[in-house]
Amino acid sequence: xxxxxxxxxxxxxxxxxxxxxAAGRVAREVEAGNQVAVVVSAMAGVTNQLVGWCQSLSPLHxxxxxxxxxxxxxxxxxxxxxxxxxxxxxxxxxxxxxQIPVVxxxxxxxxxxxxxxxxxxxxxxxxGQVAVVTGFQGLGPDRRTxxxxxxxxxxxxxxxxxxxxxxxxxxxxxxxxxxxxxPRIVPKARKLARITYEExxxxxxxxxxxxQTRSVELAMKERVRVQVRSSFxxxxxxxxxxxDEIVEKPMVAGIAYSRDEAKxxxxxxxxxxxxxxxxxxxxxAANVNVDMIVQNVAADGTTDxxxxxxxxxxxxxxxxxxxxxxxxxxxxxxADADVAKxxxxxxxxxxxxxxxxxxxxxxxxxxxxxxxxxxxxxxxxVLVGAEYTELAVRALHTAYGLDVA
Amino acid sequence: xxxxxxxxxxxxxxxxxxxxxAAGRVAREVEAGNQVAVVVSAMAGVTNQLVGWCQSLSPLHxxxxxxxxxxxxxxxxxxxxxxxxxxxxxxxxxxxxxQIPVVxxxxxxxxxxxxxxxxxxxxxxxxGQVAVVTGFQGLGPDRRTxxxxxxxxxxxxxxxxxxxxxxxxxxxxxxxxxxxxxPRIVPKARKLARITYEExxxxxxxxxxxxQTRSVELAMKERVRVQVRSSFxxxxxxxxxxxDEIVEKPMVAGIAYSRDEAKxxxxxxxxxxxxxxxxxxxxxAANVNVDMIVQNVAADGTTDxxxxxxxxxxxxxxxxxxxxxxxxxxxxxxADADVAKxxxxxxxxxxxxxxxxxxxxxxxxxxxxxxxxxxxxxxxxVLVGAEYTELAVRALHTAYGLDVA
Numbered sequence: 001x002x003x004x005x006x007x008x009x010x011x012x013x014x015x016x017x018x019x020x021x022a023a024g025r026v027a028r029e030v031e032a033g034n035q036v037a038v039v040v041s042a043m044a045g046v047t048n049q050l051v052g053w054c055q056s057l058s059p060l061h062x063x064x065x066x067x068x069x070x071x072x073x074x075x076x077x078x079x080x081x082x083x084x085x086x087x088x089x090x091x092x093x094x095x096x097x098x099q100i101p102v103v104x105x106x107x108x109x110x111x112x113x114x115x116x117x118x119x120x121x122x123x124x125x126x127x128g129q130v131a132v133v134t135g136f137q138g139l140g141p142d143r144r145t146x147x148x149x150x151x152x153x154x155x156x157x158x159x160x161x162x163x164x165x166x167x168x169x170x171x172x173x174x175x176x177x178x179x180x181x182x183p184r185i186v187p188k189a190r191k192l193a194r195i196t197y198e199e200x201x202x203x204x205x206x207x208x209x210x211x212q213t214r215s216v217e218l219a220m221k222e223r224v225r226v227q228v229r230s231s232f233x234x235x236x237x238x239x240x241x242x243x244d245e246i247v248e249k250p251m252v253a254g255i256a257y258s259r260d261e262a263k264x265x266x267x268x269x270x271x272x273x274x275x276x277x278x279x280x281x282x283x284x285a286a287n288v289n290v291d292m293i294v295q296n297v298a299a300d301g302t303t304d305x306x307x308x309x310x311x312x313x314x315x316x317x318x319x320x321x322x323x324x325x326x327x328x329x330x331x332x333x334x335a336d337a338d339v340a341k342x343x344x345x346x347x348x349x350x351x352x353x354x355x356x357x358x359x360x361x362x363x364x365x366x367x368x369x370x371x372x373x374x375x376x377x378x379x380x381x382v383l384v385g386a387e388y389t390e391l392a393v394r395a396l397h398t399a400y401g402l403d404v405a
Numbered sequence: 406x407x408x409x410x411x412x413x414x415x416x417x418x419x420x421x422x423x424x425x426x427a428a429g430r431v432a433r434e435v436e437a438g439n440q441v442a443v444v445v446s447a448m449a450g451v452t453n454q455l456v457g458w459c460q461s462l463s464p465l466h467x468x469x470x471x472x473x474x475x476x477x478x479x480x481x482x483x484x485x486x487x488x489x490x491x492x493x494x495x496x497x498x499x500x501x502x503x504q505i506p507v508v509x510x511x512x513x514x515x516x517x518x519x520x521x522x523x524x525x526x527x528x529x530x531x532x533g534q535v536a537v538v539t540g541f542q543g544l545g546p547d548r549r550t551x552x553x554x555x556x557x558x559x560x561x562x563x564x565x566x567x568x569x570x571x572x573x574x575x576x577x578x579x580x581x582x583x584x585x586x587x588p589r590i591v592p593k594a595r596k597l598a599r600i601t602y603e604e605x606x607x608x609x610x611x612x613x614x615x616x617q618t619r620s621v622e623l624a625m626k627e628r629v630r631v632q633v634r635s636s637f638x639x640x641x642x643x644x645x646x647x648x649d650e651i652v653e654k655p656m657v658a659g660i661a662y663s664r665d666e667a668k669x670x671x672x673x674x675x676x677x678x679x680x681x682x683x684x685x686x687x688x689x690a691a692n693v694n695v696d697m698i699v700q701n702v703a704a705d706g707t708t709d710x711x712x713x714x715x716x717x718x719x720x721x722x723x724x725x726x727x728x729x730x731x732x733x734x735x736x737x738x739x740a741d742a743d744v745a746k747x748x749x750x751x752x753x754x755x756x757x758x759x760x761x762x763x764x765x766x767x768x769x770x771x772x773x774x775x776x777x778x779x780x781x782x783x784x785x786x787v788l789v790g791a792e793y794t795e796l797a798v799r800a801l802h803t804a805y806g807l808d809v810a
Contacts, residue, residue: 016461053485056421058492065491068499069484072477079474080458086470087463094473098503099548143504 002167003035003125007135007157010044011174012231013077016084022172022231023084026130030090037121037131037164038092039157040081042073047150063108067137067147071097074134074153082132092130095121097137097145102156104138104146111138111146113155116163125164133160154215162222169219169226170237175210176230177238178203180402181255185390188403192253193236196243199253202345202379216240243347251355252346252400255393259386261291261341262314263371266321268302268331278328279305282320288313292341292374292383302331306372308383311337339371340389343381344396356380362399368392407572408440408530412540412562415449416579417636418482421489427577427636428489431535435495442526442536442569443497444562445486447478452555468513472542472552476502479539479558487537497535500526502542502550507561509543509551516543516551518560521568530569538565559620567627574624574631575642580615581635582643583608585807586660590795593808597658598641601648604658607750607784621645648752656760657751657805660798664791666696666746667719668776671726673707673736683733684710687725693718696746697779697788707736711777713788716742744776745794748786749801761785767804773797 006029008022022038029036041047050070054061078094085092097104100121104111121131135153140146148155154171161169176191178200183189195203197220204213210228219226219240229237243249269275276295283290293307309317314337321333349355356373359380363370368391372383384392397403411434413427427443434441446452455475459466483499490497502509505526509516526536540558545551553560559576566574581596583605588594600608602625609618615633624631624645634642648654674680681700688695698712714722719742726738754760761778764785768775773796777788789797802808 016458019462050481053421053481054488057424057485057488061488062491062498065484065487065499067484068487068501069481072480075477075480076455076458076474079470079472080462082470082473083459083462083466086467093467094470096473096550145501 001033001035003037003164004029005037005039005157005161005164005166005169007039007153007169007171008041008081008231009153009171009173010041010047012172013040013081014044016080018231019077019080019084023081023088023090025172025231026085027088027090030130035125035128037125037133037160037166038081039133039135039153039160040074040077041135041153043077046073046076064142064144067108067145071134071137071145071147074136078132078134085130085132090130091128092132093124094132094134096134098139100133102138102159104140104148106140106142106146108140108144108146110149111140113138113148113159116159118160118163122164151212152214154212155218158215158219158222158224158226161224162218167225169224171211171226171228172231173210173228174231175228176233176235177228178210178240179254181393181397182257185257185393186397186403189397190402190404192238194239194241194246195253196246196347197240198243198347198378199345200240202343202376203254203256211240249348249351250346251348251352252344252402253348254345255396255400255402256343256345257389257393258341259389260311261308261339261383262311262335262337263306263308263339263383264314264317264321265304265306265334265336266328266330267304267334269305270329271301271303275328276305278324279321282324283309283317286316286320288317288320292372292381294372294374308339308341308372338386339383340386340392341381341383342389342392342396343379344400345379347378349378349380358399359396362395363392366391366395368395406438406440408442408569409434410442410444410562410566410569410571410574412444412558412574412576413446413636414558414576414578415446415452417577418445418486419449421485423636424482424485424489428486428493428495430577430636431490432493432495435535440530440533442530442538442565442571443486444538444540444558444565445479445482446540446558448482451478451481469547469549472513472550476539476542476550476552479541483537483539490535490537495535496533497537498529499537499539501539503544505538507543507564509545509553511545511547511551513545513549513551515554516545518543518553518564521564523565523568527569556617557619559617560623563620563624563627563629563631566629567623572630574629576616576631576633577636578615578633579636580633581638581640582633583615583645584659586798586802587662590662590798591802591808594802595807595809597643599644599646599651600658601651601752602645603648603752603783604750605645607748607781608659608661616645654753654756655751656753656757657749657807658753659750660801660805660807661748661750662794662798663746664794665716666713666744666788667716667740667742668711668713668744668788669719669722669726670709670711670739670741671733671735672709672739674710675734676706676708680733681710683729684726687729688714688722691721691725693722693725697777697786699777699779713744713746713777743791744788745791745797746786746788747794747797747801748784749805750784752783754783754785763804764801767800768797771796771800773800
């Protein structure tokens with residue numbers, strides 16, 4: 001007997017047939033003797049429609065009203081899931097954020113869960129009743145419904161698993177696990193049986209859009225064992241766990257890529273103290289997230305600065321730098337949106353040497369020019385021309401011995 | 406300065422344009438210096454879809470989960486209406502049933518409002534904020550959302566008007582008022598400026614589907630002045646008020662008809678005490694509502710009994726009477742679904758003689774045979790062949806002097 005949380009994303013509850021199928025999976029876990037809490041997203045497409053309505057009525061809509069509107073998507077799915085479970089002979093009831101309650105801060109539209117008062121829910125679960133919980137929503141200090149921001153249902157599920165001291169949090173989605181890289185690019189990509197939180201975080205943030213980053217951070221902090229698995233097959237998924245649970249740590253767990261990056265080079269910046277602050281201060285103030293930063297060694301009293309940022313922020317960043325031209329005193333700005341970031345990720349790097357040099361050699365063999373390099377404890381990222389994305393990913397996948405035999 | 410409640414039905418908030426238009430009406434009342442509470446239904450079609458989903462998953466679904474699902478329709482409209490009002494510069498917030506709270510009994514799916522704890526809401530309204538309230542829903546004793554049953558938003562609006570001691574409850578709908586009869590049948594039908602609660606109740610229950618019966622009963626009990634008016638024109642509507650507010654009471658306020666009736670005749674029933682109980686007991690136990698009842702004078706120790714009931718109940722009623730054949734001992738049963746009930750309604754009948762005779766004469770002149778007659782203090786109803794419906798309504802409308810000059 002174990003207590004588990006099962007979370008179903010929008011595509012897994014997209015219509016009545018899929019809700020029935022998801023209910024069938026829950027029923028099997030109940031029959032196996034488990035206490036189950038189910039967290040549901042809105043049916044696929046519903047949230048987008050609700051968001052669209054709010055935006056049509058007013059681009060600058062009241063976030064509290066936005067929350068009242070969009071939170072209904074999960075409420076519908078939770079009620080339908082409870083009905084579907086009952087129809088399969090499983091005792092169940094739905095719980096909305098305000099009923100449990102899932103207490104959040106007051107940041108409507110992007111709230112953070114502060115605590116889950118799960119006593120009533122646990123009591124019902126102990127009598128054998130499945131708790132069907134609306135993902136993505138909570139109760140704010142103003143006694144109104146809050147939402148956690150897009151993708152927040154993953155975070156709801158992990159937070160609930162922590163509050164319930166659940167043995168496992170299963171995230172059912174439209175992929176069947178975490179792969180060594182994107183299988184659409186590398187057919188020889190391998191599904192990982194296990195991955196560490198840290199690796200998952202790096203993979204999530206560089207483009208493998210399976211789990212919401214915040215949910216992984218929370219799982220790591222609360223030591224919640226997360227399993228990513230498919231709603232459509234019975235294949236085992238990928239377990240996201242603590243490093244201690246993985247005995248044999250491969251040097252590289254996976255290769256990620258992102259085409260959402262852009263590069264800005266600021267040429268001939270006066271090489272004096274405070275210049276980086278003058279340059280990045282306005283960007284930070286405008287919420288432009290800067291990722292990789294490279295500064296060349298100075299010559300003739302000036303230096304070149306290159307950094308990457310989200311492609312969507314490019315026009316805004318250019319405008320901000322234009323405005324700061326006099327204050328900074330650079331010669332010119334060059335922007336390039338035609339780039340991709342390729343990253344190799346693995347906790348094994350900590351104890352293995354030569355990860356970066358393997359990367360550079362593999363790319364050089366394919367004549368791929370590296371524009372920017374950045375490294376962290378468990379990741380090496382390079383910026384390359386966008387047209388080399390697939391070639392680079394495939395070369396690295398082979399170079400690190402990740403290809404399926 | 407007055408406090409008013411404005412209720413918008415499903416067709417009045419069917420899409421974003423109509424929500425904007427409804428918000429415009431609210432804005433005008435606010436500009437005129439009124440304190441306004443708005444009650445909204447779900448967007449037209451939404452409730453039907455949600456109900457359909459529940460029924461598809463399980464015909465005998467849990468009413469508590471059904472309520473959780475279908476209550477979302479009003480929640481969406483309330484949030485969108487608040488956003489639309491804000492976009493027009495009107496301060497507004499949405500309130501869900503559990504937030505006010507609108508306290509109901511525990512009869513999920515058909516709950517009754519017990520009280521509305523309107524303090525917080527009144528406080529906000531007094532600062533000039535429009536309260537946008539979800540119709541149709543409340544909070545049950547189990548701390549879960551309840552719904553009032555179809556059409557319940559009218560009742561929500563009247564109950565809120567009573568709790569707020571509002572001067573008026575305006576029901577915006579897709580007709581522009583209450584007419585002397587159905588204008589599709591009688592082009593000369595006249596819109597009534599005022600009608601009494603009692604008349605409205607009789608008209609509502611016999612087929613003029615404008616206001617939900619329960620809402621009129623509540624308005625009568627709480628003395629709430631209700632105005633029925635169109636969302637699509639600025640023409641004045643019909644005020645439903647206490648008899649005292651109408652100085653000149655016409656003998657007949659309106660002519661109603663219903664084609665949803667059926668007639669059953671039970672022939673040669675033994676004419677002995679208790680036979681009516683033996684006949685109608687099983688029907689009542691099975692929730693079959695019997696309307697008009699006529700029993701002929703007995704001859705040869707037997708009698709014929711005729712009664713009317715809802716057309717939808719006819720097969721069930723036949724089965725019940727077949728089962729009770731031996732217990733009752735009748736000769737045969739004749740059923741006829743091809744009938745219509747025509748009613749003339751008016752509080753003025755109390756002080757005018759000759760209402761019924763005018764009716765019988767007018768129908769006789771058109772050679773319309775009357776099958777059953779029943780009367781109440783303010784209503785005379787007759788059952789006629791369904792094919793005479795329009796002819797009968799037109800003849801009576803003229804006979805009582807209701808035609809537009």
